[in-house]
């Protein structure tokens with residue numbers, strides 16, 4: 001039985017993964033920003049849990065605040081001595097450029113800075129368990145064009161660029177985490193999944209009737225669950241998976257120099273929030 005943290009577990013792919021992993025008998029700490037939504041997922045997890053198993057209480061934290069991320073790491077640390085799996089799954093896209101309470105472009109803050117800080121604060125717990133870090137990326141990483149001098153897209157923000165950059169950052173972070181810490185880490189693309197991700201997009205509302213042609217959240221969570229729990233370790237040389245197989249990445253996602261520079265730049269951005 002593994003100790004597993006899933007962020008973004010209040011809805012969509014993360015909720016499905018939390019229920020599926022609980023059903024396999026794992027201790028899943030489900031994290032989200034809405035206590036109400038997490039309560040409903042906790043009920044689903046309890047229904048899926050093996051007879052007699054106690055499902056841990058969920059963890060409420062708004063990952064757009066790096067102080068909250070640090071508090072979440074502390075709370076996880078107080079609940080578990082060793083962490084087998086950290087699934088950095090929470091994510092969003094926004095219809096216009098927004099800025100977090102900490103002053104960071106919101107998509108960068110939630111999709112990249114938060115998983116970076118949460119993971120680095122939990123490195124000891126992960127290493128103690130020989131743990132794995134799984135980060136939900138996307139095929140949209142191909143639209144990423146990271147400019148380290150304009151990570152917050154103060155010049156020329158557009159939705160798919162900010163989202164693509166954050167998903168490219170997820171893959172670069174995954175490679176660099178493995179290189180710097182030795183922790184087993186993978187990112188993955190879940191497919192096109194029928195979730196609330198693009199809830200504020202006019203295009204999404206238009207194509208909503210086509211939702212039945214998209215994957216279910218459970219189908220989207222399949223590769224996450226597999227990467228988290230497969231007895232055989234997935235390929236350590238492949239930082240990005242899709243459908244349980246190494247996926248094709250953009251040239252930027254394979255750029256080791258960019259991965260190292262992004263790590264250093266990100267560490268500097270989150271440094272004021274580490275204590």
Ligand SMILES: NC(=O)c1ccc[n+]([C@@H]2O[C@H](COP(=O)([O-])OP(=O)(O)OC[C@H]3O[C@@H](n4cnc5c(N)ncnc54)[C@H](OP(=O)(O)O)[C@@H]3O)[C@@H](O)[C@H]2O)c1
Pocket residue numbers: 007008009010011012013014032033034037061062063064089090091092110136137138139189190191192193194195196197198
């Ligand atoms: N759907 C797709 O087709 C698709 C494709 C490729 C990659 N992805 C990735 O899959 C992951 C999960 O997305 P999804 O499709 O399942 O969308 P979703 O249903 O909207 O789930 C996103 C999750 O992230 C949480 N979240 C958002 N902002 C947060 C914040 N500030 N603090 C804490 N939690 C926050 C959401 O919480 P609330 O419930 O409170 O909103 C929700 O639990 C994301 O990383 C996304 O980029 C999705």
